[in-house]
Amino acid sequence: MHKTHAEARTACQDVGGELTSIPDQQTQDQLVKQSNEYSGWSGSEILAYTGGRRVGNTFQWPNGTVYSTKGSSKWTLIGYNAWGSNQPSDNGDCMMFHGQRTGSIYVWTWYTAQCTLERYYICSYLETRELSLDQSQYSVVAGQTFNVVISISRQSTQPLDISYTFNGVTTSLETSTTNYSSTISLTMPARDTTITVNVVGFTVPSCALSVTSQVKQVQSTLTSSFVIASSTQRKSVSCTITGYSRPTARWYRNSAQVSTSSSSNVYQSSTNVNSFTGVSTLYIQPGMQAGEGGKYVCKPTNWNGGANIDKTLYCCCTNFTCFQNQCPTSVHLHFIWLSIASDFMEKE
Missing domain, CATH: 2.60.40.730 (SOR catalytic domain)
Structure with a gap:
């Protein structure tokens, strides 16, 4: 629909826009491209209102930027301009985007015209994208x-x-x-x-x-995957979990959570080192019994990322029965070899 300059500006502002400014070559090229792709033009010559307008002896964009100024007898171009031949002129106060059909496309320049003419108009919008x-x-x-x-x-x-x-x-x-x-x-x-x-x-x-x-x-890591209890000193193995917010680590044996009481033969103590690191330390007292040995598992209690990051520790007491019943095969065989070697030396 054709409108006067005042009507066109109101129409643009009603939908959150403004009559367009053309401050640089990049914007001019974009308008030329979009205008030549637009199928709604009719006629061999197109005039469309932009935001450019004469204010005194200057042409300005809506934000007040001056791009042309008139001295005593002629116009001086400031910054980017795309005026056509013999433009700007004194035949109008509004700057039009002027298209002259050449073959299948229009050649676009700037042109002055009266602001009361009813013509096409071009709005621009600030696109707020997130x-x-x-x-x-x-x-x-x-x-x-x-x-x-x-x-x-x-x-x-x-x-x-x-x-x-x-x-x-x-x-x-x-x-x-x-x-x-x-x-x-x-x-x-x-x-x-x-x-x-x-x-x-x-x-x-x-x-x-x-x-x-x-x-x-x-990830989760252990300071050791195997520990042998001592009859004289406390042993410890730490489980560290990192990589997500406020991770917490807990030790379990036979699906039951290990005690946190330091009076127990085997107990744990947990802490958050920082926002992305949690540590739980398993302590093995000298008084650990054979029935308390075996497999201990460190689990993150607040991880739901879909992957298993549990860590397994084998814990054994110091007598042979405990090893035989609770420890991995490699350790069991190692101590069988020691027992056989001891028997052989006695027979000698």
């Missing part, structure tokens, strides 16, 4: 596959190039002009890393968004 990932941090076990959901909050009026960088490798996703959401599957390396998503305007590179999330390796 790029986000579904988590601010991902906690994953090495080798495990995990999903990342990328979202852009609203539709874009220009194409967007979308890519992500994970573990030092950049991958292009696609060019999109719609509300965007995509799920990508990644495999966790054996170290902490980051994932960064970049969105760049295909035709206006200055339109860019970027978001980065931490990817933490979840």
